[in-house]
Structure formats: C-alpha cells, structure tokens
C-alpha cells in the first residue's frame with residue numbers, strides 16, 4: 178500500500194488521478210514554522226518515518242503573492258483560516274501587480290529514504306472569487322495564460338497545469354524509473 182498522509186481530501190483526490198493506487202491516511206502531524214516549505218517537509222518526513230509503516234508521501238503547499246513579498250507563503254494555512262480569500266482580496270485592493278505563484282513540495286518516504294519533489298504554477302490573483310470547484314485559494318487564483326480560476330476548472334484541467342499536478346507527476350516518474358512496481362501510475 179502506498180499512502181498520502183493528509184487530512185485534506187481534495188489533495189488526495191487530485192493526486193489519485195495521477196497515481197490511482199494511492200490511498201489516504203487521515204492523520205495530523207506537526208508542521209513547523211520555517212522560512213521554506215522544504216524545511217517543513219523535511220521535519221515532517223523525519224517525524225513520520227518511525228511512526229508510519231511502509232512507504233508514504235506528504236504535501237505542503239503555499240501561495241506566494243509577489244506584491245506582498247511572497248505572503249502568505251509558508252503561512253498560507255494560517256492565513257486561509259484567519260483572513261480567507263476575502264482577506265487576501267482586501268490586501269490586494271488597488272494593487273496593480275497581481276502576480277502570484279503556487280508551490281507544492283511533496284515529500285516521499287520510500288525504503289527508509291526521503292526525497293522531495295517541487296511543482297510551481299505561476300498566475301494572478303483574481304479581482305473577485307470565482308468558481309466552486311477545488312479548495313482553499315482556488316477561487317482567487319488564475320493560472321498564467323488562462324482566464325479561469327482554478328475553482329472554475331475540473332480536477333483534470335487543474336492537474337494538467339497546477340503546482341501539485343507537476344509535483345505528483347515527478348513523483349510518479351521517479352517511481353517508474355527507480356522503484357518500478359511501487360505504484361500503478363497513469364501514463
């Protein structure tokens with residue numbers, strides 16, 4: 178069994194489209210406050226390594242808004258809980274440069290070793306929330322070269338261009354090359 182440790186069913190559903198054999202283990206783990214998502218993932222991988230039986234992955238993501246000096250970034254979960262999308266839009270009122278980047282770091286624990294895979298998606302903060310699909314900041318993020326927010330896309334459409342889609346496809350090809358048979362990956 179190959180599992181993702183998360184309490185976020187949306188992340189699981191997005192990744193399962195790329196790795197159909199993925200299972201979900203709904204379990205909390207400490208997310209340290211650090212300057213980079215990579216550090217959060219390193220800490221969690223080491224913390225979980227002796228608590229989880231077998232291979233697993235974790236996902237830590239954030240939204241980095243250029244005009245706000247990359248805020249909320251590593252504080253994305255806390256800011257979403259406290260300010261939400263409306264709060265972000267308030268901070269962006271009158272701001273001309275609406276560029277933002279979504280980043281996912283996937284931590285992989287396999288055969289006692291840890292690896293990290295990164296995916297980025299560049300885009301813009303919308304003027305208003307749009308769409309009902311997805312989760313989190315999806316209604317206010319418009320990926321580059323698109324008019325729709327992530328929340329106006331299907332899971333497949335989001336996966337093709339998203340930070341998480343890119344990172345999980347790297348994980349999938351890593352398994353194909355270095356640990357064939359670990360997962361049943363879609364082409």
Ligand code: IMP
Nearest residue numbers: 236237238239253254257312313314315
């Ligand atoms: P975490 O990876 O669960 O710590 O995510 C940090 C914050 O970013 C949470 O509030 C998530 O809802 C949000 N988030 C993570 N990934 C995405 C995404 O793909 N779309 C929109 N929001 C996201």
